[in-house]
Amino acid sequence: MSNSTEIKVPDIGDVSEVDVIEILVAEGDTITKEQSLITVESDKASMEIPASEAGVVKSIKVKVGDKVKEGTVILEVEAAPSAAAAGKDEGAGKQAAPASSQAAAAAQEAPASEQKAPEQKAAAAPQAKASAPAAPGPQGSVTVVVPDIGDTTDVEVIEIMVAVGDTVAVDQGLITVESDKASMEVPSSHAGVVTAIKVKLGDKVNQGSDILELRVEAGAPAKDAAPAKDAAPAPQAGKEEASQPAQPAASLAADAQAGQGGGGDLASVPPERQSPTAAFADADVPLRNLPHASPSVRKFARELGVNLAQVKGSGDKNRITADDVRGFVKQALAAGAGAAPMAAAGGEGGFSVLPWPKVDFAKFGAIEAKPLSRIKKISGANLHRNWVMIPHVTNNDLADITGLEDLRQALNQENQKSGVKVTMLAFLIKAVVAALKKFPEFNASIDGDNLILKQYYHIGFAADTPNGLMVPVIRDADKKGILELATETSELAKLARDGKLSPAQMQGGCFSISSLGGIGGTSFTPIINAPEVAILGVSRSSHQPVWDGKQFEPRLMLPLSLSYDHRVIDGAAAARFNAYLGGLLADFRRIAL
Numbered sequence: 048m049s050n051s052t053e054i055k056v057p058d059i060g061d062v063s064e065v066d067v068i069e070i071l072v073a074e075g076d077t078i079t080k081e082q083s084l085i086t087v088e089s090d091k092a093s094m095e096i097p098a099s100e101a102g103v104v105k106s107i108k109v110k111v112g113d114k115v116k117e118g119t120v121i122l123e124v125e126a127a128p129s130a131a132a133a134g135k136d137e138g139a140g141k142q143a144a145p146a147s148s149q150a151a152a153a154a155q156e157a158p159a160s161e162q163k164a165p166e167q168k169a170a171a172a173p174q175a176k177a178s179a180p181a182a183p184g185p186q187g188s189v190t191v192v193v194p195d196i197g198d199t200t201d202v203e204v205i206e207i208m209v210a211v212g213d214t215v216a217v218d219q220g221l222i223t224v225e226s227d228k229a230s231m232e233v234p235s236s237h238a239g240v241v242t243a244i245k246v247k248l249g250d251k252v253n254q255g256s257d258i259l260e261l262r263v264e265a266g267a268p269a270k271d272a273a274p275a276k277d278a279a280p281a282p283q284a285g286k287e288e289a290s291q292p293a294q295p296a297a298s299l300a301a302d303a304q305a306g307q308g309g310g311g312d313l314a315s316v317p318p319e320r321q322s323p324t325a326a327f328a329d330a331d332v333p334l335r336n337l338p339h340a341s342p343s344v345r346k347f348a349r350e351l352g353v354n355l356a357q358v359k360g361s362g363d364k365n366r367i368t369a370d371d372v373r374g375f376v377k378q379a380l381a382a383g384a385g386a387a388p389m390a391a392a393g394g395e396g397g398f399s400v401l402p403w404p405k406v407d408f409a410k411f412g413a414i415e416a417k418p419l420s421r422i423k424k425i426s427g428a429n430l431h432r433n434w435v436m437i438p439h440v441t442n443n444d445l446a447d448i449t450g451l452e453d454l455r456q457a458l459n460q461e462n463q464k465s466g467v468k469v470t471m472l473a474f475l476i477k478a479v480v481a482a483l484k485k486f487p488e489f490n491a492s493i494d495g496d497n498l499i500l501k502q503y504y505h506i507g508f509a510a511d512t513p514n515g516l517m518v519p520v521i522r523d524a525d526k527k528g529i530l531e532l533a534t535e536t537s538e539l540a541k542l543a544r545d546g547k548l549s550p551a552q553m554q555g556g557c558f559s560i561s562s563l564g565g566i567g568g569t570s571f572t573p574i575i576n577a578p579e580v581a582i583l584g585v586s587r588s589s590h591q592p593v594w595d596g597k598q599f600e601p602r603l604m605l606p607l608s609l610s611y612d613h614r615v616i617d618g619a620a621a622a623r624f625n626a627y628l629g630g631l632l633a634d635f636r637r638i639a640l
Contacts, residue, residue, distance in 0.1 A: 050126045052100050054084065056119045064114040065089045072122070073547060076104045084121055085109065092231035093342045102126045189237050189263055190245075191221065193256045199226045201251040206341050206366060208232070209259070213241045221258055222246060223341040232343060239263035248363050340367035348372050422515035433577045438613040441572045442621040446629035448588060449603040454635065462530065471605075472508060473533040475560055478631040479583060480504045480525045481638050483558060486624045488616060490557050492578040498615065507556035507576060508536060510543040517543040518576060520556045564588060570608050580615045583628075584608035605632065
């Protein structure tokens with residue numbers, strides 16, 4: 048009998064489908080019961096789906112961007128040996144049922160089981176019910192209170208979405224609250240004008256807590272009573288959010304230029320009329336730490352094609368608001384509009400280029416359409432931006448590594464039993480750090496009109512993976528020896544090839560190294576990894592005759608290609624950097640000076 052179990056999406060209320068926006072585990076991971084597996088998001092809430100069983104992840108059945116609903120298989124787990132033994136006492140071997148069925152069975156056995164997973168109940172309410180009766184107030188006014196939010200108590204108010212004097216509609220979001228496992232917007236049960244707000248950011252609220260007071264007109268609509276189930280009715284398809292009215296993308300451009308705001312669905316808008324920010328969208332990129340924003344703001348950003356990772360939040364604790372997204376779009380539109388007239392007129396300073404050719408390749412012969420991998424789509428957009436925006440210049444030089452190669456082989460023989468294999472990359476990292484200390488403008492970044500000189504030395508190196516190029520970062524490389532650098536680069540390269548490299552392991556780099564030495568080539572032009580200002584390309588070493596003043600000697604020469612940002616670094620500085628680096632590699636004893 049197979050000891051594998053399918054874990055499915057539990058009861059998430061009356062919401063029919065939700066988007067998978069994050070996958071928190073990988074194949075081969077050992078998970079525990081109640082550990083979060085994926086993050087899903089509806090129009091009004093984001094929530095983490097916990098594991099109903101412990102074990103080892105055998106296969107993942109969903110991917111980022113999928114639509115899932117109750118009963119959808121998330122992943123398949125195999126019971127760990129210890130878990131399998133323990134499972135015999137509990138009847139493990141039964142096929143896993145949906146979490147909602149398990150909860151129903153548990154409720155029949157013991158009332159205390161209702162307290163088992165409060166976060167899961169919170170997740171079952173993507174939109175908090177507004178059917179709770181509003182507390183009576185003065186004539187013509189009502190007090191809106193927190194509705195039933197499941198068994199979760201003391202949820203924190205992380206966003207207040209209205210102000211005194213605002214006119215709100217039924218179901219319009221008033222506040223956003225957050226528990227350990229989910230964030231949700233609390234909607235209004237009545238339409239009216241806000242006369243007083245009873246909560247502030249950071250407050251802990253429960254069911255029945257006062258939110259605000261509304262002045263209502265006679266006969267003003269109130270939300271109908273919801274079903275007895277712990278969830279709100281599914282939002283109607285195409286229904287506009289009251290707090291974020293949708294507009295066509297064409298009108299968005301006009302509104303932005305007029306100082307207004309808005310959002311819209313760009314899916315049906317021709318590419319030439321879409322917002323320039325559509326090119327910034329990385330909606331399919333799974334990040335463990337999602338941008339600090341409410342679900343409605345994330346939805347609003349997705350509709351506009353805005354990557355929230357590039358938006359600076361102005362709210363409490365740097366939370367991103369809808370106004371921050373609008374401001375980002377206005378800035379992008381203004382930047383795009385500034386260059387457009389020049390391009391149209393064919394004047395200097397604009398990119399007046401022909402549109403990309405559209406060709407029916409199939410009429411010339413057999414073809415196969417293969418989608419770009421997620422990593423290639425991300426890196427491709429970044430490389431294109433960097434190449435267009437950074438004025439690249441490349442300095443090529445040769446380093447004599449004859450003696451260094453002898454040292455490398457000797458170290459590998461000495462450390463053969465320990466399993467540590469010293470590569471030329473470890474020496475390159477050490478030499479680059481020494482060069483950065485001598486030429487600090489290479490260890491810098493541009494920030495507006497300022498040059499940020501860094502006092503730390505985090506070195507990135509390009510890793511070739513089956514899915515595309517990745518750049519892991521060695522932190523504090525100046526504090527590590529050759530053997531330690533060799534071990535760490537090997538471990539990070541393996542994580543990159545296995546697809547297990549975390550975003551944190553690719554951030555914070557000061558300078559990058561791209562080595563093609565194991566493949567071939569004599570020189571190339573590496574593209575700078577913004578916001579860095581330089582990158583070192585290394586090609587394959589070869590034996591060449593070198594004149595020593597009396598005769599030619601065979602020497603092992605390593606080609607170095609240094610690309611630099613000409614806004615920060617001039618040609619003379621780049622030549623000195625490359626020459627100094629070559630001198631260190633030729634006589635590694637100099638690194639101690």
